[in-house]
Amino acid sequence: xxxxxxxxxxxxxxxxxxxxxxxxQKNEALLRIKQVLAERKQDIFKANEKxxxxxxxxxxxxxLSGSLFKRLDICNGDKFETILSGVSDITxxxxxxxxxxxxxxxxxxxxxxxVTVPVGVLLTIFEARPEVVVNxxxxxxxxxxxxxxxxxxxxxxxxxxLASVIQDALSSLPDSNPIPKTAVQIVETREDISxxxxxxxxxxxxxxxxxxSLVKYIQNNTRIPVLGHADGICSVYLDKEADVxxxxxxxxxxxxxxxxxxxxAETLLxxxxxxxxxxxxxxxxxxxxxxxTLKCDSVSQTYLQTRYGDNEQYxxxxxSAVEEDYSTEFLDHIIAVKVVGDVSxxxxxxxxxxxxxxxxxxxxNAATADYFMTRVDAAGCYWNAxxxxxxxxxxxxxxxxxxSTNKTHARxxxxxxxxxxxxxxxxxxxxxxxxxxxGKKPFLHDPISPSDYHL
Amino acid sequence: xxxxxxxxxxxxxxxxxxxxxxxxQKNEALLRIKQVLAERKQDIFKANEKxxxxxxxxxxxxxLSGSLFKRLDICNGDKFETILSGVSDITxxxxxxxxxxxxxxxxxxxxxxxVTVPVGVLLTIFEARPEVVVNxxxxxxxxxxxxxxxxxxxxxxxxxxLASVIQDALSSLPDSNPIPKTAVQIVETREDISxxxxxxxxxxxxxxxxxxSLVKYIQNNTRIPVLGHADGICSVYLDKEADVxxxxxxxxxxxxxxxxxxxxAETLLxxxxxxxxxxxxxxxxxxxxxxxTLKCDSVSQTYLQTRYGDNEQYxxxxxSAVEEDYSTEFLDHIIAVKVVGDVSxxxxxxxxxxxxxxxxxxxxNAATADYFMTRVDAAGCYWNAxxxxxxxxxxxxxxxxxxSTNKTHARxxxxxxxxxxxxxxxxxxxxxxxxxxxGKKPFLHDPISPSDYHL
Numbered sequence: 001x002x003x004x005x006x007x008x009x010x011x012x013x014x015x016x017x018x019x020x021x022x023x024x025q026k027n028e029a030l031l032r033i034k035q036v037l038a039e040r041k042q043d044i045f046k047a048n049e050k051x052x053x054x055x056x057x058x059x060x061x062x063x064l065s066g067s068l069f070k071r072l073d074i075c076n077g078d079k080f081e082t083i084l085s086g087v088s089d090i091t092x093x094x095x096x097x098x099x100x101x102x103x104x105x106x107x108x109x110x111x112x113x114x115v116t117v118p119v120g121v122l123l124t125i126f127e128a129r130p131e132v133v134v135n136x137x138x139x140x141x142x143x144x145x146x147x148x149x150x151x152x153x154x155x156x157x158x159x160x161x162l163a164s165v166i167q168d169a170l171s172s173l174p175d176s177n178p179i180p181k182t183a184v185q186i187v188e189t190r191e192d193i194s195x196x197x198x199x200x201x202x203x204x205x206x207x208x209x210x211x212x213s214l215v216k217y218i219q220n221n222t223r224i225p226v227l228g229h230a231d232g233i234c235s236v237y238l239d240k241e242a243d244v245x246x247x248x249x250x251x252x253x254x255x256x257x258x259x260x261x262x263x264x265a266e267t268l269l270x271x272x273x274x275x276x277x278x279x280x281x282x283x284x285x286x287x288x289x290x291x292x293t294l295k296c297d298s299v300s301q302t303y304l305q306t307r308y309g310d311n312e313q314y315x316x317x318x319x320s321a322v323e324e325d326y327s328t329e330f331l332d333h334i335i336a337v338k339v340v341g342d343v344s345x346x347x348x349x350x351x352x353x354x355x356x357x358x359x360x361x362x363x364x365n366a367a368t369a370d371y372f373m374t375r376v377d378a379a380g381c382y383w384n385a386x387x388x389x390x391x392x393x394x395x396x397x398x399x400x401x402x403x404s405t406n407k408t409h410a411r412x413x414x415x416x417x418x419x420x421x422x423x424x425x426x427x428x429x430x431x432x433x434x435x436x437x438x439g440k441k442p443f444l445h446d447p448i449s450p451s452d453y454h455l
Numbered sequence: 456x457x458x459x460x461x462x463x464x465x466x467x468x469x470x471x472x473x474x475x476x477x478x479x480q481k482n483e484a485l486l487r488i489k490q491v492l493a494e495r496k497q498d499i500f501k502a503n504e505k506x507x508x509x510x511x512x513x514x515x516x517x518x519l520s521g522s523l524f525k526r527l528d529i530c531n532g533d534k535f536e537t538i539l540s541g542v543s544d545i546t547x548x549x550x551x552x553x554x555x556x557x558x559x560x561x562x563x564x565x566x567x568x569x570v571t572v573p574v575g576v577l578l579t580i581f582e583a584r585p586e587v588v589v590n591x592x593x594x595x596x597x598x599x600x601x602x603x604x605x606x607x608x609x610x611x612x613x614x615x616x617l618a619s620v621i622q623d624a625l626s627s628l629p630d631s632n633p634i635p636k637t638a639v640q641i642v643e644t645r646e647d648i649s650x651x652x653x654x655x656x657x658x659x660x661x662x663x664x665x666x667x668s669l670v671k672y673i674q675n676n677t678r679i680p681v682l683g684h685a686d687g688i689c690s691v692y693l694d695k696e697a698d699v700x701x702x703x704x705x706x707x708x709x710x711x712x713x714x715x716x717x718x719x720a721e722t723l724l725x726x727x728x729x730x731x732x733x734x735x736x737x738x739x740x741x742x743x744x745x746x747x748t749l750k751c752d753s754v755s756q757t758y759l760q761t762r763y764g765d766n767e768q769y770x771x772x773x774x775s776a777v778e779e780d781y782s783t784e785f786l787d788h789i790i791a792v793k794v795v796g797d798v799s800x801x802x803x804x805x806x807x808x809x810x811x812x813x814x815x816x817x818x819x820n821a822a823t824a825d826y827f828m829t830r831v832d833a834a835g836c837y838w839n840a841x842x843x844x845x846x847x848x849x850x851x852x853x854x855x856x857x858x859s860t861n862k863t864h865a866r867x868x869x870x871x872x873x874x875x876x877x878x879x880x881x882x883x884x885x886x887x888x889x890x891x892x893x894g895k896k897p898f899l900h901d902p903i904s905p906s907d908y909h910l
Contacts, residue, residue, distance in 0.1 A: 423867070
């Protein structure tokens with residue numbers, strides 16, 4: 001067994017110990033982590049300074065962006081205190097494990113329970129933000145999972161010390177607390193990741209946090225289930241019965257509230273009837289005033305040229321779309337615009353081009369909204385609301401593990417519930433299958449009420 | 456777009472139509488399928504005879520097993536009537552879609568619902584049993600999924616006519632029923648499967664039903680989530696506080712009730728203390744009397760040789776185990792036997808060698824049972840019950856899509872619930888994210904009671 005296999009096996013063994021911990025023990029561990037992080041603040045800052053010095057050379061050489069450098073910094077302002085309070089926030093969340101989701105009396109003396117349990121071992125791969133080490137370790141522990149972390153190389157020193165402080169905190173727990181320090185481990189090289197992505201016997205789920213290319217690389221190189229999303233190609237469809245004021249507010253918010261987010265709108269679909277009046281012109285004006293470039297199909301471009309072709313400020317922001325624009329995540333002040341014949345065209349466009357993330361319809365017609373929300377195949381289908389609401393905190397989950405565009409397990413913004421699965425626990429009295437069936441004992445299959453649970 | 460891509464896209468479009476169907480419309484389709492199957496019985500039998508003739512040549516040439524030939528036959532006895540009544544049984548199941556599993560008032564005028572929806576497009580690959588065409592098509596339809604089927608080549612004619620009859624039934628539905636005939640499609644070649652396993656943009660889940668090697672091939676050749684299991688390596692652990700009568704009944708049932716099933720026991724772990732008395736000898740005798748061969752580690756072999764070495768009938772069934780036997784699915788009257796020091800050794804052995812399917816402990820000690828059931832990482836963890844209960848019908852699901860050893864989405868015996876996922880539907884009034892946050896509007900995050908649902 002090589003070193004990386006040993007590390008993965010240690011994570012698996014840690015996950016077995018984690019199956020039996022109580023919510024109190026998990027919270028005890030989290031508060032201990034918070035305490036030791038605070039105690040070791042100077043060491044952590046020293047490591048972060050080292051990463052920043054090395055990164056500064058890269059920035060000056062034009063090899064690293066300023067925004068990435070900024071994300072690396074955990075010493076600035078109240079950033080470190082925010083990380084610490086994030087840890088105690090997680091203690092307040094509901095324990096997602098040990099919940100009975102089904103209970104059946106198979107026979108008078110055979111009880112069957114479906115109970116939520118941790119998924120097991122998580123592998124998290126992320127980019128520059130070192131605070132992910134703390135955040136994801138705490139989310140993993142709170143849900144009873146062991147975690148293996150791999151951060152961006154720019155934050156190597158910071159990531160290493162954060163992981164080591166967390167391990168120290170776990171090591172210093174009282175003997176009564178069974179959480180081992182191997183519940184949180186860190187690896188540093190691409191080769192380690194490549195090896196771990198093959199170890200589906202030890203790793204149960206990969207949670208990538210980062211760029212489209214990172215997520216795609218992982219999805220294409222492992223059999224292990226990946227929780228996350230590569231693209232966020234969200235659309236807003238303006239129906240012929242759209243309220244123009246709502247439409248403008250929603251489209252501008254969806255595009256410009258935070259264009260780099262996965263829940264920002266990238267495509268605007270417009271019912272052709274809105275081009276027979278001023279309606280679409282008003283929505284477009286809202287976008288143009290917010291410095292958004294519109295990549296238009298020919299119909300919408302002709303319409304907008306007629307309206308705004310003489311406006312020096314606006315006309316430079318009106319461009320022709322190419323087919324690829326409708327499958328592009330711009331992550332910028334750019335939106336692709338297409339005119340459609342009706343809601344069914346809009347649904348077809350979205351199901352063909354979208355990324356199953358979040359799509360919104362603006363209409364005053366409830367039946368049209370229902371048609372859209374029922375048929376669009378996306379984690380979030382909204383009526384008269386901005387796509388930007390697709391977020392674990394906005395949904396009220398208290399934490400967000402990620403946003404999933406998968407069709408199985410967990411979809412949309414994922415809270416702690418996405419890190420658990422269930423097992424069946426059966427309590428018998430020597431029961432054998434051979435006693436049941438035609439001409440033998442029948443099955444009862446009666447529900448067991450919570451007051452009669454025997455677990 | 457080539458033919459197979461077109462077929463997959465047709466399935467995707469059918470799945471969009473299926474999103475809106477009611478339970479009544481789904482049941483109408485199922486009953487129509489049952490009716491047309493009955494009407495076309497002679498054509499179906501003719502096709503089945505053709506397959507059987509061709510298969511008989513293969514059997515005589517020693518290229519096909521008798522049991523496979525038997526599974527091919529749907530004309531024999533009341534087999535066809537059983538298939539038909541299976542269809543109407545599915546109409547009686549609860550509709551797994553349109554269930555609200557979360558409802559939150561994000562703000563006074565922004566309601567968020569999590570609602571179950573079909574997964575989308577299923578690809579089912581199975582071996583000789585042609586009735587799977589009918590069964591899986593009906594389970595897919597009942598859960599609102601489109602399905603693409605690929606059966607074993609021995610049943611080509613039968614599979615083709617069954618799929619075509621189902622399509623005819625769907626085509627003959629009244630116009631008010633929106634289920635298209637492309638909701639059920641069939642492909643015939645390995646090349647088609649190979650192409651479909653790449654089409655993750657159209658296919659959402661693969662449900663293989665068949666041999667270990669079939670499932671492993673699929674798991675290793677697609678990014679699409681696979682619902683199922685390759686191995687069923689189930690263990691029974693006899694604790695030092697095991698009741699000998701229960702132990703014998705459970706072990707013999709788990710091994711011999713149906714040895715070819717994935718939930719049959721393949722490994723017997725025995726606490727060393729049971730070798731200090733007659734206890735293990737009695738259990739072993741039960742297995743030997745049931746014609747089971749015991750592949751023993753040295754400790755158990757020495758013990759059993761001492762007891763039964765003089766018994767001509769028994770001693771031929773006592774063999775030495777090799778390491779590989781503890782990771783082997785015998786699917787036969789063979790069981791691997793290992794003596795362990797305590798329950799923690801048993802847990803470690805199972806977590807290292809098992810297939811996360813179903814494992815059972817026999818003990819009178821509730822704390823030991825809880826230790827085992829909490830720490831064994833398997834879909835089913837049983838106390839004093841045979842592993843053979845791991846089955847959708849025995850669990851009371853009314854139907855079984857398959858048994859999953861996955862750690863995500865669906866685990867253990869999977870009923871219709873395993874074929875659905877959820878989406879978030881938000882109902883707003885022009886709400887934008889920019890209105891909320893520090894210094895702006897707060898989120899409410901109040902639960903909505905079912906009587907206030909507005910969907």
